[in-house]
Amino acid sequence: MLRLSKFADYGCQVMAYMAQDKAVHSATEVATSLGMAAATVSKILKMLARENLVASVLGAKGGYALARHPQQISIAEIINAMDGPISITQCSGTTSCERESFCSTRGNWQGINHIIQDALAKVSLAEMIAPKPQVVNMRTIRSRDVSA
């Protein structure tokens, strides 16, 4: 339906791991713990560091630590850091968008996009790692379609 990139997914996993404590973790350590390729984790941490979601410590014994408290980091920020702020409609104003009905469509797309961003911004990393999901009433999970 709507896809989140693997990077965004990885980014959240990495952040979830980091959220365990306030300590400094090296990329290698995170990779080992998560069972991911070291180079990939390193890349992800670099991206997260650039967006100030994690703070980096240079040199030997260096690594990364969460820049803020898990309560103060939303998954929207993580996704943005990994995927960039790409809106769901990527209509780059090409020629096929001239008709009035289409433009009004665009306006609605933006509204929908906003709802999604809002939903993601409302969930903090702390909530994400909580065993009891509070994001939405979980009786609604049945709505989940069979994945492709």
Place this chain on the structure above:
Amino acid sequence: MLRLSKFADYGCQVMAYMAQDKAVHSATEVATSLGMAAATVSKILKMLARENLVASVLGAKGGYALARHPQQISIAEIINAMDGPISITQCSGTTSCERESFCSTRGNWQGINHIIQDALAKVSLAEMIAPKPQVVNMRTIRSRDVSA
């Protein structure tokens, strides 16, 4: 941030065009009106027909017409028809998902996924083509980030 495929976008455009009236339109006609490649529009209409969003009429003078009233078609259905029911998290249960903290993360992902699906299901094709966006209060559009 979150990407909608071009096909889903096209599908909505095609459906918006079809929603103008209850008449039968050939793929060629739709393509011409929308300024899109005929083969592509044809493919999109076939997909929409398979999901019963449009009804097809075979033979000469054939074509497609909206299967239901625009009020009764949600954009979630259109997106599903085009992209398939792919949830935002595509974790296929690989080895890196063993830890408890991750699994709880998955549960929350499903909740978020549901919110998004809900938002899309609430918007009908009729609302989508309406010039005045009612989907969300539009004072919030400022939240739209600069696209990549």
Place this chain on the structure above:
DNA sequence: CCGAACTGGGACTATTTTAGTCCTAGTTAG
């Protein structure tokens, strides 16, 4: 002061998705 353990940044390649084209078969109006 040197070497080992790190991050920073980016170039590069491989892989997978996505988009788009085309062909053949079947249906129907005139």
Place this chain on the structure above:
DNA sequence: CTAACTAGGACTAAAATAGTCCCAGTTCGG
């Protein structure tokens, strides 16, 4: 019976994504 259509799928092309690697800079510990 032919022209105008859709049905379905095979195929190719293009682009986005994921993943690897390299080199430079920083810091710790001996």
